[in-house]
Amino acid sequence: MRILLGSGGFGSEERRALLCTEMRRFFGDVQRILFVPYALHDHQAYRKAMVERGFSAGYEFVGIDSYANPIAALAEAEAVYVGGGNTFRLTHDLHRYGLLEPMRQRVAEGMPYMGVSAGTNVACPTMQTTNDMPIVMPPSFETLGLVPFQINAHYYPGQVWVQKDGAFLEHLGETRADRIREYHEMNSLPVLGLSEGTFLLREAARYELRGGNAVLFRAGFPELELKANLDLADIFIG
């Protein structure tokens, strides 16, 4: 299995360059990548923007929405890139088109899977550690389970701040750690809080953090900070 999961937050020039470097390293001499744009509303505009804004790293991106039969498109794909947006909408469409089991099979056979943000969330057993708004009800929160734990994308520690009249004001809502603790009140899977601009690479049973750090949350254990370039094989037995 070859899986590359990006947290998101690739809007800056430096981070986009990192994204493209990681993509070329991961996809190598693949020619065409099947792009899954379901997390955004306008699929064609999304694919176009990815290419024009340099997020396709020079690969040919073919939208799964351009095929009459998405399952057949997946069966023939060399590699897959599942883009970010709204995770509820993405999960809804993966169920609607019957893509969960075919995707799992292709990835198990060795087809490279890359996801960013929502595309990372759906690589987990469930979409329950998303930060997105429930704009549509999927039939279930079950997702692909390409890794045996949950990921919280766009992770940050502590409180956030908002700008008002040029000053920073603390926002008093729940922190991410609060939300993940609430997840663990009702669920038991470990949750990896993946900082923006960071990737988790899985090659068979080997897991590696690239480009940034992460925090591991396990029910009943203290948080564990994980540094870049760490081999996570000892932590995640996949």
Added chain:
Amino acid sequence: MRILLGSGGFGSEERRALLCTEMRRFFGDVQRILFVPYALHDHQAYRKAMVERGFSAGYEFVGIDSYANPIAALAEAEAVYVGGGNTFRLTHDLHRYGLLEPMRQRVAEGMPYMGVSAGTNVACPTMQTTNDMPIVMPPSFETLGLVPFQINAHYYPGQVWVQKDGAFLEHLGETRADRIREYHEMNSLPVLGLSEGTFLLREAARYELRGGNAVLFRAGFPELELKANLDLADIFIG
């Protein structure tokens, strides 16, 4: 109908004082308030903390979880306060205990309803504009519909910032406005972004913003900033 909906973010001393002032103005000479703690995991600890930390404004708070029959408890209640926490968990339990329709009826008869954060979200037609993590799947996103529009609690404009090594770094995830725009790609109800420390008061057909401001999002229209103390009757025909 008498409804008081707080955005949340009452963690500072000043905002807690505002909360208590608004509660006393709203509940008046009510003696006992039925407290609905379902949004948090530990119901008894939640009620205790509300009282000890001064969030009950001197009223007697009786937890709905202390009754064998929550529908009977609601039938006898003078007033209701639905606390914050996780909106998925709260919605799940409101459905589980069959409380949606009985709550609507009591509020229609004049029982005062106060909600904060998650308790504000469930006062809307659906819980679809929550910021919370989907830690549990409710049977439906349908909620009480005590107001004919959606509210986004803890609203802030623009991007958020995180602190790293003493400096502020911009977080590159979706803004609230982005998320609400995505909601409007699939849904049509207006969404009121309610700033922290702000209340929406409904008395019959009259709506009033108290303590802060809000931004109104309507599909296909520009955002509209709403100032405190504005009578919203012209905007929301309830």
